[in-house]
Amino acid sequence: MAEPLFSVRGLKVALPDMTRKPLIGRAPLAEILKGLDFDLPKGSVTGIVGESGSGKSTLGRALVRLLEPSAGSISFEGRDISHLSEAELRPLRRDLQMIFQDPMSSLNPRHTIFSIIAAPLRQNGLGDRLKERVAEALQRVGLPQNFASRYRHELSGGQRQRVGIARALALAPKFVLADEIVSGLDVSTQAQILTLLEKLAAEMGLTVGFISHDLSVIRRLCQQVIVMREGRIVEASATDALFDNPKETYTRDLLAAIPLPEIDADWLRPKAPA
Amino acid sequence: MSVCLDIRGLSAELPNGQRVLRSVSLSVQPGEVRALVGESGAGKTMIGKAVLGVLPKSVRIVEGDMLIEGEDLGRLDAKARRTLIGARTALIPQDPLTALNPSRRIGPQMTDRLVRILGWRGERADTRIRQLLDEVQIRDPERVLKSYPHELSGGMRQRVLIAAAFAAEPRLIVADEPTTALDVTVQKQILRLIAQLQRDHGTAILFVTHDLGVVAKISQKVSVLYAGKVVEEAETAQLFAAPQHPYTRALIAATPRYTDPYASLKPVDESVLAGLTAEIAAADKDWRPGHG
Numbered sequence: 001m002a003e004p005l006f007s008v009r010g011l012k013v014a015l016p017d018m019t020r021k022p023l024i025g026r027a028p029l030a031e032i033l034k035g036l037d038f039d040l041p042k043g044s045v046t047g048i049v050g051e052s053g054s055g056k057s058t059l060g061r062a063l064v065r066l067l068e069p070s071a072g073s074i075s076f077e078g079r080d081i082s083h084l085s086e087a088e089l090r091p092l093r094r095d096l097q098m099i100f101q102d103p104m105s106s107l108n109p110r111h112t113i114f115s116i117i118a119a120p121l122r123q124n125g126l127g128d129r130l131k132e133r134v135a136e137a138l139q140r141v142g143l144p145q146n147f148a149s150r151y152r153h154e155l156s157g158g159q160r161q162r163v164g165i166a167r168a169l170a171l172a173p174k175f176v177l178a179d180e181i182v183s184g185l186d187v188s189t190q191a192q193i194l195t196l197l198e199k200l201a202a203e204m205g206l207t208v209g210f211i212s213h214d215l216s217v218i219r220r221l222c223q224q225v226i227v228m229r230e231g232r233i234v235e236a237s238a239t240d241a242l243f244d245n246p247k248e249t250y251t252r253d254l255l256a257a258i259p260l261p262e263i264d265a266d267w268l269r270p271k272a273p274a
Numbered sequence: 275m276s277v278c279l280d281i282r283g284l285s286a287e288l289p290n291g292q293r294v295l296r297s298v299s300l301s302v303q304p305g306e307v308r309a310l311v312g313e314s315g316a317g318k319t320m321i322g323k324a325v326l327g328v329l330p331k332s333v334r335i336v337e338g339d340m341l342i343e344g345e346d347l348g349r350l351d352a353k354a355r356r357t358l359i360g361a362r363t364a365l366i367p368q369d370p371l372t373a374l375n376p377s378r379r380i381g382p383q384m385t386d387r388l389v390r391i392l393g394w395r396g397e398r399a400d401t402r403i404r405q406l407l408d409e410v411q412i413r414d415p416e417r418v419l420k421s422y423p424h425e426l427s428g429g430m431r432q433r434v435l436i437a438a439a440f441a442a443e444p445r446l447i448v449a450d451e452p453t454t455a456l457d458v459t460v461q462k463q464i465l466r467l468i469a470q471l472q473r474d475h476g477t478a479i480l481f482v483t484h485d486l487g488v489v490a491k492i493s494q495k496v497s498v499l500y501a502g503k504v505v506e507e508a509e510t511a512q513l514f515a516a517p518q519h520p521y522t523r524a525l526i527a528a529t530p531r532y533t534d535p536y537a538s539l540k541p542v543d544e545s546v547l548a549g550l551t552a553e554i555a556a557a558d559k560d561w562r563p564g565h566g
Contacts, residue, residue: 051457052428157314186313186484188542191528195541213457216530220539243532257462259487261529263511267491268469 004039005175005207006063010072011036013055013062032058034231035072040175045201045208047218047239049254050228056211059228060177063209064096065089077174094124097173101180103160107152113138114148117167124171137170141196158189162196169200179211194221216258219243227251276344278304278446278478279325284338285561286324286502294333295320296503296557302446302495305476307469309489309510311525312499318482320502322448325480327359343445360391364439366468368451370431374423381419384438392442399441406437409474410467429460433467440471447472450482465492486529490514498522501554520546 014029021027032055040046050056061067063074065081073082081092100106107116117134121127135145141162152160161181168176178197182190198221201208210222218225219239226236227250235248246252259267279302286295295317302308310318323329325340327347340347342362347355367373375383381403388399407415410433423431432452439447449468453461469492472479481493489496489510496513498506498521506519517523524542531538 051459187486187525187528187530188313190530191539192541194539214530215458216532217539219532220530220535253459255532257458258532259462259465259485259491260531260533261486261490261514261526262531263490263514268466270466270470 003042004075005042005077006040007075007078008036008038008040008063008072009075011059011062011069011074012071013058013067014070015058015067029070031070032231033062033069036233038226038233038236040207040209041223042207043205044224045198045206045210045222047215047222047225048209048211048228049213049215049218049225051213051254053230054228055231056213056228057179060098060179060209060211064098064175064177065092094120094171095174097168097171097176099161099164099168099176099178099181102184103157103164104152107160107163109152111151112148113150113152113155113163116152116163117148117170120167121170126171133170137166140169140200141166156189157185158192161185161189161193165193165197165200169204169206172204173206175207175209177209177211180213182217183213190217197221214258215243215254216260227254277341278302278306278343279480280339280341280344281321281325282339282341284321284324284335284340286320286329286333286335288332289334293558293561294502295324295335296501296554297338298499298502298504299338300497300504300507302478302480304445304478305472306495307472307479307481307493309481309483309493309496310499311483311486311489311496313484313525315501316499317502318484318499319450321499322365322450322480322482325359325446326363326365326448327355361442362445364442364444364447366432366435366439366447366449366452368454370428370435370455371423373435374431376423378422379419380421380423380426380434384419384434384441387438388442402441403437406441407434409440409471410434410437412437428456429464432456432460432464436464436467436471440475440477443475444477446478446480448480448482451484452481453488454484461488468492486526498525500550503554503557505550505553521550 011033012031012035013033014031016027017030018027048056048059062069069082073080114134117137118130121130121133126133134148138145138147143159143162182193185193194217212218222239224238225242227234229250234250242251246255281298281300284295284298285293287293298321310321312318324335342358345358350358384403385399388394388402389396404415407418412418412433418434453464456464483489493510496508496510497504500521506522513522517526524546527538527540528542529538
């Protein structure tokens with residue numbers, strides 16, 4: 001296997017539990033990630049799957065160091081980045097990019113698409129040849145050049161998500177975290193965005209963390225899958241092995257719960273008692 | 275028995291004359307589940323709202339008829355129409371959290387409709403609600419009835435709303451994306467419950483969804499919508515065995531199937547969309563805004 005881009009050992013993340021916050025004083029911490037070990041090989045697409053509360057988004061945010069681990073380590077290219085300060089992280093930000101679930105709220109409504117894609121380029125010292133770089137970014141995601149002068153409200157959901165991808169990839173990052181990027185989209189648009197990401201990941205040799213609640217979109221795109229539940233890894237394996245021969249009951253339940261677009265009269269029957 | 279819901283040539287438009295429903299015809303037989311499937315903007319939720327008489331003020335019905343068990347809603351005055359809709363229909367909404375009042379306990383919210391709209395005595399309503407909570411497999415009804423909505427999980431809240439919808443024995447339920455906000459394992463439990471109660475009570479359901487997987491599992495009949503127009507109508511088994519319209523075929527091919535990853539997730543072809551645009555233009559050729 002290729003050398004890992006990320007190497008994660010014993011990762012724990014604790015966040016303030018606002019539901020238990022006293023009127024005065026700090027909220028007590030709740031452990032969201034309870035000790036995770038895994039590697040992300042360079043140039044691979046890894047699916048991170050789980051239901052709500054599984055900790056998949058927290059894991060994603062820890063990987064790109066929007067959150068600091070409370071225990072364990074995250075190594076990026078062999079360097080421990082678990083406790084780097086904001087200043088020490090700054091040169092790494094360019095390499096760790098995110099694509100968000102809801103492009104409507106992650107794109108500034110008052111900025112043109114050009115300035116949305118150009119802003120991170122400027123911040124990361126790529127302010128020369130801006131027009132050229134933005135044009136290239138738009139072309140990469142299949143958007144016409146005249147979109148540069150438009151605003152987010154003039155775009156459809158799929159086009160907005162293309163802008164999100166263009167912005168993240170314009171910096172030629174080493175790692176891209178895609179957090180539920182197709183869950184708000186119609187199926188026809190969803191298929192377009194997934195095939196686009198599949199193509200770009202292969203062309204650019206990207207390492208991608210693809211967070212999703214939906215196992216059915218994972219198989220085409222990902223080489224390996226991490227299934228999470230309640231802050232722990234339930235099962236992690238190569239994609240085909242996971243789908244063809246899931247080892248854990250929970251993974252099997254998740255697969256069985258997906259309604260395939262096929263007639264199956266037994267699907268809704270209550271489970272026979274074991 | 276008469277047709278439970280019969281929609282004939284229903285057209286609706288916005289104040290600017292833009293047509294949002296295009297001569298929609300569909301029927302739901304007693305005890306049958308009909309799915310309305312389409313992507314955003316297809317008009318599927320709007321049809322559900324039209325049936326329940328809760329269209330936004332900006333949407334005007336300009337043509338067509340809606341009949342509930344043979345009674346033509348258009349011939350009734352506003353009060354009689356509300357009474358009829360209140361007595362014979364119910365809604366299972368998409369988001370149970372926004373459908374429930376956050377500042378009131380579950381119990382009174384559930385009995386309210388029975389007492390206020392149907393004029394039941396409090397005791398009868400209470401017994402009925404407990405019976406339904408049992409049917410939706412809520413094992414600790416006391417706790418649930420005393421809870422506020424935020425104290426329950428998403429799946430629990432949806433169970434409560436399913437129980438409330440079936441409580442008054444409506445003839446027709448409009449289920450508007452009732453599982454879209456739920457985790458996939460919870461979705462399966464909720465779909466099972468809806469199917470179970472629907473069979474036991476013989477209720478007809480108009481099931482609005484964007485998910486062809488859900489369509490395949492829950493419905494017997496299906497109408498595929500695009501831009502407010504029914505582009506295909508079929509028995510569900512028939513639709514999946516031999517889809518007729520290019521758009522239906524494209525939608526099925528775009529829907530992910532983990533069992534067959536390379537035959538699914540196919541982007542919709544430009545020619546299909548061009549065909550749809552031409553079809554909509556043809557449907558609107560002789561349309562005069564506001565002539566209804």
